[in-house]
Amino acid sequence: MSSHPDLATRKASALALLEVAFTPGRSVAEKRELMAKYINPQKYIQHSATVPDGFDGLMRLVAEFDSQFPAYGVSVKRMIAEGDFVVAHCHYSYGLPDDLGKAIVEIFRFEGDQMVEHWDVIQDIPRERANQNSMF
Secondary structure, eight states, rough: SSSOOOOOHHHHHHHHHHHHHHHSSSOOHHHHHHHHTTBBBTTTOOOTEEEESSSHHHHHHHHHHHHTTTTOOOEEEEEEEEETTEEEEEEEOTTTTTOOOOEEEEEEEETTTTEEEEEEEEEEOSSSSSSOOOOO
Protein backbone atom coordinates (compact mmCIF):
# COMPACT_ATOMS: atom_id res chain seq x y z
CA MET A 1 0.00 0.00 0.00
CA SER A 2 1.08 3.54 -0.56
CA SER A 3 2.08 5.78 2.31
CA HIS A 4 -1.19 7.76 1.83
CA PRO A 5 -4.03 5.32 1.26
CA ASP A 6 -7.29 6.65 -0.06
CA LEU A 7 -10.30 6.94 2.21
CA ALA A 8 -11.99 3.86 0.74
CA THR A 9 -8.93 1.76 1.61
CA ARG A 10 -8.93 3.09 5.17
CA LYS A 11 -12.64 2.35 5.55
CA ALA A 12 -12.05 -1.18 4.26
CA SER A 13 -9.23 -1.64 6.78
CA ALA A 14 -11.36 -0.44 9.69
CA LEU A 15 -14.21 -2.73 8.63
CA ALA A 16 -11.86 -5.71 8.33
CA LEU A 17 -10.35 -4.98 11.75
CA LEU A 18 -13.75 -4.82 13.44
CA GLU A 19 -14.93 -8.01 11.78
CA VAL A 20 -11.75 -9.91 12.70
CA ALA A 21 -11.65 -8.62 16.27
CA PHE A 22 -15.33 -8.96 17.15
CA THR A 23 -16.55 -12.05 15.35
CA PRO A 24 -16.11 -15.42 17.08
CA GLY A 25 -14.58 -18.40 15.33
CA ARG A 26 -10.87 -17.57 15.21
CA SER A 27 -8.31 -18.12 17.93
CA VAL A 28 -6.98 -15.06 19.74
CA ALA A 29 -3.53 -15.81 18.28
CA GLU A 30 -4.97 -15.77 14.76
CA LYS A 31 -6.87 -12.57 15.50
CA ARG A 32 -3.67 -10.95 16.85
CA GLU A 33 -1.81 -11.79 13.65
CA LEU A 34 -4.59 -10.51 11.39
CA MET A 35 -5.25 -7.38 13.45
CA ALA A 36 -1.56 -6.41 13.30
CA LYS A 37 -2.04 -5.91 9.56
CA TYR A 38 -4.47 -3.06 10.26
CA ILE A 39 -3.10 -1.64 13.54
CA ASN A 40 0.45 -0.51 14.20
CA PRO A 41 1.11 -2.49 17.42
CA GLN A 42 4.06 -0.26 18.40
CA LYS A 43 2.07 3.00 18.13
CA TYR A 44 -1.50 2.06 19.05
CA ILE A 45 -3.02 4.50 21.56
CA GLN A 46 -6.28 3.53 23.28
CA HIS A 47 -8.64 6.25 24.53
CA SER A 48 -11.49 3.96 25.64
CA ALA A 49 -11.78 4.34 29.42
CA THR A 50 -12.39 0.61 29.97
CA VAL A 51 -9.53 -0.82 27.86
CA PRO A 52 -5.84 -0.70 28.81
CA ASP A 53 -3.61 1.33 26.49
CA GLY A 54 -1.78 -0.26 23.58
CA PHE A 55 -2.24 -3.22 21.28
CA ASP A 56 -1.92 -5.74 24.13
CA GLY A 57 -4.78 -4.02 25.97
CA LEU A 58 -6.98 -4.38 22.90
CA MET A 59 -6.03 -8.04 22.58
CA ARG A 60 -7.00 -8.64 26.22
CA LEU A 61 -10.44 -7.17 25.42
CA VAL A 62 -10.78 -9.44 22.38
CA ALA A 63 -9.82 -12.48 24.48
CA GLU A 64 -12.41 -11.49 27.13
CA PHE A 65 -15.13 -11.21 24.49
CA ASP A 66 -14.21 -14.64 23.14
CA SER A 67 -14.43 -16.24 26.60
CA GLN A 68 -17.41 -14.33 28.04
CA PHE A 69 -19.70 -13.89 25.03
CA PRO A 70 -19.58 -16.93 22.73
CA ALA A 71 -22.41 -15.55 20.57
CA TYR A 72 -21.19 -11.95 20.22
CA GLY A 73 -20.82 -10.12 16.95
CA VAL A 74 -20.58 -6.74 15.29
CA SER A 75 -22.60 -5.31 12.44
CA VAL A 76 -21.17 -2.14 10.92
CA LYS A 77 -24.07 0.04 9.84
CA ARG A 78 -22.20 2.98 8.31
CA MET A 79 -18.69 4.34 7.94
CA ILE A 80 -17.43 7.87 7.45
CA ALA A 81 -13.87 8.79 6.51
CA GLU A 82 -12.14 12.13 6.40
CA GLY A 83 -8.44 12.89 6.45
CA ASP A 84 -6.69 10.51 8.84
CA PHE A 85 -9.93 9.42 10.54
CA VAL A 86 -12.47 6.66 10.00
CA VAL A 87 -15.69 6.51 12.04
CA ALA A 88 -17.79 3.35 12.21
CA HIS A 89 -21.36 3.27 13.59
CA CYS A 90 -21.84 -0.28 14.84
CA HIS A 91 -24.35 -2.60 16.46
CA TYR A 92 -22.66 -4.99 18.87
CA SER A 93 -24.62 -8.02 20.05
CA TYR A 94 -23.62 -10.17 22.99
CA GLY A 95 -26.38 -12.71 23.50
CA LEU A 96 -28.15 -13.13 26.83
CA PRO A 97 -28.56 -11.28 29.14
CA ASP A 98 -27.72 -8.27 26.92
CA ASP A 99 -29.80 -9.48 23.97
CA LEU A 100 -30.38 -5.99 22.52
CA GLY A 101 -26.70 -5.13 22.49
CA LYS A 102 -25.08 -1.74 22.20
CA ALA A 103 -24.75 1.06 19.69
CA ILE A 104 -21.07 1.92 19.47
CA VAL A 105 -19.27 4.58 17.47
CA GLU A 106 -15.66 3.59 16.82
CA ILE A 107 -13.20 6.32 15.82
CA PHE A 108 -9.82 5.38 14.37
CA ARG A 109 -6.90 7.63 13.45
CA PHE A 110 -4.56 6.38 10.76
CA GLU A 111 -0.93 6.99 9.98
CA GLY A 112 -0.35 5.77 6.45
CA ASP A 113 -2.22 2.50 6.05
CA GLN A 114 -2.44 1.51 9.73
CA MET A 115 -4.56 2.58 12.67
CA VAL A 116 -2.61 4.20 15.49
CA GLU A 117 -5.31 5.64 17.75
CA HIS A 118 -8.84 4.69 18.87
CA TRP A 119 -11.79 6.31 20.66
CA ASP A 120 -15.31 4.98 21.21
CA VAL A 121 -18.73 6.11 22.35
CA ILE A 122 -20.95 3.35 23.77
CA GLN A 123 -24.71 3.38 24.31
CA ASP A 124 -26.94 0.56 25.54
CA ILE A 125 -29.91 -0.17 23.30
CA PRO A 126 -32.94 0.33 25.56
CA ARG A 127 -35.96 -1.98 25.66
CA GLU A 128 -38.34 0.97 25.74
CA ARG A 129 -37.89 3.94 23.45
CA ALA A 130 -39.38 7.43 23.32
CA ASN A 131 -39.80 7.09 19.54
CA GLN A 132 -40.07 4.41 16.86
CA ASN A 133 -36.84 5.32 15.06
CA SER A 134 -34.03 2.80 14.85
CA MET A 135 -30.74 3.61 16.54
CA PHE A 136 -29.14 2.61 13.24
